[in-house]
Amino acid sequence: MFLVGGAGLIATERGFPQAEFEARCARVQTKMAQAGLSALLLSSEPEVRYFTGYLTRFWESPTRPWFLIVPVSGKPIAVIPSIGATLMGQTWVDDIRTWTAPDLADDGVSLLAETLRNVVADGDQIGVPDGHETHLRMPLADLERVRSDIGQRRIIGDSGILRALRMVKSPAEIAKIETACTIAGRAFARVPEIAREGAPLDEVYRRFQMLCLEEGADWVAYLAGGAEQGGYGDVISPATRTPLAAGDVLMLDTGVVWDGYFSDFDRNWSVGPASQSVSDAHAQLIDATSAAFEIARPGTTAAELFYAMNAIVAGEVGGTDAGRLGHGLGMSLTEWPSLIAMDHTVLETGMVLTLEPGVAIGDKIMVHEEDIVITDTGARFLSPKADREVPEL
Amino acid sequence: MFLVGGAGLIATERGFPQAEFEARCARVQTKMAQAGLSALLLSSEPEVRYFTGYLTRFWESPTRPWFLIVPVSGKPIAVIPSIGATLMGQTWVDDIRTWTAPDLADDGVSLLAETLRNVVADGDQIGVPDGHETHLRMPLADLERVRSDIGQRRIIGDSGILRALRMVKSPAEIAKIETACTIAGRAFARVPEIAREGAPLDEVYRRFQMLCLEEGADWVAYLAGGAEQGGYGDVISPATRTPLAAGDVLMLDTGVVWDGYFSDFDRNWSVGPASQSVSDAHAQLIDATSAAFEIARPGTTAAELFYAMNAIVAGEVGGTDAGRLGHGLGMSLTEWPSLIAMDHTVLETGMVLTLEPGVAIGDKIMVHEEDIVITDTGARFLSPKADREVPEL
Numbered sequence: 001m002f003l004v005g006g007a008g009l010i011a012t013e014r015g016f017p018q019a020e021f022e023a024r025c026a027r028v029q030t031k032m033a034q035a036g037l038s039a040l041l042l043s044s045e046p047e048v049r050y051f052t053g054y055l056t057r058f059w060e061s062p063t064r065p066w067f068l069i070v071p072v073s074g075k076p077i078a079v080i081p082s083i084g085a086t087l088m089g090q091t092w093v094d095d096i097r098t099w100t101a102p103d104l105a106d107d108g109v110s111l112l113a114e115t116l117r118n119v120v121a122d123g124d125q126i127g128v129p130d131g132h133e134t135h136l137r138m139p140l141a142d143l144e145r146v147r148s149d150i151g152q153r154r155i156i157g158d159s160g161i162l163r164a165l166r167m168v169k170s171p172a173e174i175a176k177i178e179t180a181c182t183i184a185g186r187a188f189a190r191v192p193e194i195a196r197e198g199a200p201l202d203e204v205y206r207r208f209q210m211l212c213l214e215e216g217a218d219w220v221a222y223l224a225g226g227a228e229q230g231g232y233g234d235v236i237s238p239a240t241r242t243p244l245a246a247g248d249v250l251m252l253d254t255g256v257v258w259d260g261y262f263s264d265f266d267r268n269w270s271v272g273p274a275s276q277s278v279s280d281a282h283a284q285l286i287d288a289t290s291a292a293f294e295i296a297r298p299g300t301t302a303a304e305l306f307y308a309m310n311a312i313v314a315g316e317v318g319g320t321d322a323g324r325l326g327h328g329l330g331m332s333l334t335e336w337p338s339l340i341a342m343d344h345t346v347l348e349t350g351m352v353l354t355l356e357p358g359v360a361i362g363d364k365i366m367v368h369e370e371d372i373v374i375t376d377t378g379a380r381f382l383s384p385k386a387d388r389e390v391p392e393l
Numbered sequence: 394m395f396l397v398g399g400a401g402l403i404a405t406e407r408g409f410p411q412a413e414f415e416a417r418c419a420r421v422q423t424k425m426a427q428a429g430l431s432a433l434l435l436s437s438e439p440e441v442r443y444f445t446g447y448l449t450r451f452w453e454s455p456t457r458p459w460f461l462i463v464p465v466s467g468k469p470i471a472v473i474p475s476i477g478a479t480l481m482g483q484t485w486v487d488d489i490r491t492w493t494a495p496d497l498a499d500d501g502v503s504l505l506a507e508t509l510r511n512v513v514a515d516g517d518q519i520g521v522p523d524g525h526e527t528h529l530r531m532p533l534a535d536l537e538r539v540r541s542d543i544g545q546r547r548i549i550g551d552s553g554i555l556r557a558l559r560m561v562k563s564p565a566e567i568a569k570i571e572t573a574c575t576i577a578g579r580a581f582a583r584v585p586e587i588a589r590e591g592a593p594l595d596e597v598y599r600r601f602q603m604l605c606l607e608e609g610a611d612w613v614a615y616l617a618g619g620a621e622q623g624g625y626g627d628v629i630s631p632a633t634r635t636p637l638a639a640g641d642v643l644m645l646d647t648g649v650v651w652d653g654y655f656s657d658f659d660r661n662w663s664v665g666p667a668s669q670s671v672s673d674a675h676a677q678l679i680d681a682t683s684a685a686f687e688i689a690r691p692g693t694t695a696a697e698l699f700y701a702m703n704a705i706v707a708g709e710v711g712g713t714d715a716g717r718l719g720h721g722l723g724m725s726l727t728e729w730p731s732l733i734a735m736d737h738t739v740l741e742t743g744m745v746l747t748l749e750p751g752v753a754i755g756d757k758i759m760v761h762e763e764d765i766v767i768t769d770t771g772a773r774f775l776s777p778k779a780d781r782e783v784p785e786l
Contacts, residue, residue, distance in 0.1 A: 044455075055631055056629045056630060056631060057615050057616065057629075057631065058617060060615045061615075061725070061726050061727040062437075062528070062725055062726075062727065063525075063720065063727045063731070064716075082714040082716055083628075083715050083716055084629065086626050086630075086714070087629060098714075100714075100716045101716045102731045102733065103735070104525060104731070104733075104735050105735065130532055130533035131534060132456075132495065132497060132500060133495075134532050135455070135528065135532060135533070136528065136529070136533050137528050138528055139526075139527050139528060140521065140523035140527070140529050141523040141524060141550055206606045206607075206609075206610070209606050209613075210603045210607065213599045213600075213606075214599075214603065216599075217599070218595070218598075219602065220612065221453055222453045222454075223450065223612065224449065224450055233479050234476070234480055236449045236450075236451035236476060236477065237449060237480050238448055238449060238611070239611075255453065321475040321478060321493075323457075323474060323475055323476055323493045323494045323495060324495060327456065332455055333453045333454050333455075335456075338495045338497070340495065
């Protein structure tokens with residue numbers, strides 16, 4: 001038996017006022033009109049939730065497709081399996097069309113096509129997110145059936161409209177991300193309770209997730225990390241049973257969810273005293289995040305944050321295989337933009353980013369990650385910024 | 394501080410011997426040859442893992458696409474972001490081609506197209522899963538670019554080959570599912586420790602996930618449920634803060650993961666003494682699962698299991714909006730087949746199914762779920778079968 005201490009410390013209200021969804025719709029509809037789109041057809045969890053508030057872990061089941069149509073004017077229309085009708089009925093959406101799914105012969109295809117024919121004039125264009133970090137969550141064969149059943153209406157790309165919109169978070173969204181970060185920060189602070197020399201890594205993973213829940217996470221959507229001598233081999237592996245040993249560097253990288261919004265940051269510990277190379281690498285990683293933080297403000301680009309960190313971590317020790325040094329964060333563990341040389345996204349107030357530099361130490365790596373939000377005058381840490389000195393277990 | 398008691402009780406070995414992957418490849422390659430496919434192109438987590446053993450929670454990040462090509466002869470070829478190279482290098486796959494992702498201009502598209510041109514003769518066919526319960530996990534625009542960059546090779550549906558293969562589990566897969574079920578069963582047995590009159594439902598959810606972890610789950614991929622007077626409104630909602638009250642029926646439905654395999658079953662409790670209608674409904678649900686279990690054996694169809702349960706639950710009290718009365722289970726929370734009237738899948742030894750009848754009680758519902766495996770002579774419960782009497786909290 002143990003006590004759950006976190007529930008009383010949650011900082012923000014659940015859900016959003018209806019005005020939040022009305023504002024999101026108004027913004028996307030302005031952009032749709034400019035792009036010549038009569039409707040958006042959405043199918044993935046964050047896309048549907050962004051315009052409705054429809055929050056459920058049921059998306060874990062890959063069985064049923066779910067659709068939301070956002071017309072160029074008016075409220076969104078849900079075309080969903082009947083199992084979701086009750087929950088969708090609690091959102092601000094009032095046009096909810098259901099079918100009994102799964103239906104092996106017609107799993108929402110004809111209902112979706114009929115709704116598109118109702119909402120979109122023949123010959124008009126329907127946008128679907130088709131760019132980087134998107135996919136269409138429905139069977140490919142069914143997409144072709146819808147296409148052949150909507151007359152001269154054309155399904156085309158959304159020109160990045162949704163990306164542009166979702167990258168900039170509202171104050172209410174930022175508060176939820178900050179709550180998630182606060183919860184994860186409290187769990188990280190308690191890692192010395194569960195991790196010490198001799199503890200099997202898989203038990204550390206399990207008990208760390210328990211700490212996240214105890215501190216108030218709704219669920220722990222992501223945990224990865226590593227623990228090896230003087231660094232780790234990669235940052236995405238599941239836990240082994242190997243016990244922590246003196247000289248290991250333990251890293252835990254978690255994405256906890258609070259009211260549908262994510263944290264995403266990590267922490268490193270040295271098991272026993274840290275070697276000079278581990279101490280130096282950790283200080284270098286913190287310096288890199290500080291360098292990016294210093295220049296983060298509206299007008300700076302994603303690429304400039306990358307260069308600020310890369311100048312520090314790609315010196316004598318070199319980089320890693322991660323492919324980027326940070327990314328957007330919000331309704332998903334990772335979102336646009338990417339902190340890479342080729343991403344010239346201009347930062348705006350309300351963007352939430354992770355700063356995630358990595359260094360190589362011989363054949364091992366170390367990675368550090370913090371979460372920040374862009375403000376009118378600069379940036380603010382949402383995660384409790386780590387010290388330069390690597391903590392010792 | 395609390396103790397983790399589950400780690401010592403895990404029943405099966407992690408991972409699979411290489412022969413398991415060789416056998417999966419041999420089976421799929423026989424079917425591919427029959428279907429005239431020179432390669433399969435796979436992009437989703439279970440598809441890639443099925444042929445490689447590549448297990449990571451990193452799929453939670455929607456940013457990067459991942460590809461596996463299974464040629465009609467020879468070993469699979471991984472075309473993946475460089476961040477996954479180290480972990481994929483620990484599998485039996487030895488042809489691992491990487492790019493530095495994310496790449497805004499070419500996120501694996503040309504590497505994938507080049508690999509397909511290497512592996513598949515011009516004019517030949519490449520299969521992708523495109524039927525029920527599938528989706529292609531890559532940007533739609535990139536699929537079109539791949540199509541236009543592979544000459545006369547055609548990307549077509551896989552004719553359900555992967556569905557047929559994955560529905561029948563090996564003994565090693567069944568052991569992992571049974572371990573997950575055992576862990577969830579131990580957590581369910583401890584619910585009286587955390588749930589009683591006055592406990593807020595969101596705290597029950599949080600603490601139940603902690604119990605699952607404490608009992609040995611790698612992670613808790615799914616938890617939903619409900620708690621209302623005399624039943625609940627639906628089975629997919631997130632938790633409210635409402636305290637449990639006498640007369641509530643609490644239901645928790647969880648999918649815990651052990652070594653990449655899922656459990657998926659639920660339990661109901663009455664807060665205080667159960668009303669007659671709740672008692673009757675619970676007994677009816679157990680009787681329905683028993684009726685399906687009795688006839689479950691090789692040669693029975695999915696539809697026959699549906700009818701066996703539906704005859705009991707669709708009597709005077711009627712059904713629910715769930716759309717089916719059970720489904721396959723394995724690498725995902727839900728898999729083919731569906732226990733519905735129109736699914737005539739013939740059961741085979743090694744299929745793992747959930748039996749999930751539901752009943753309406755006035756404007757509320759109750760749902761019960763168990764997990765079974767089809768054996769040569771009948772079926773066996775993987776979840777610890779619940780009693781007819783609804784337990785009281």
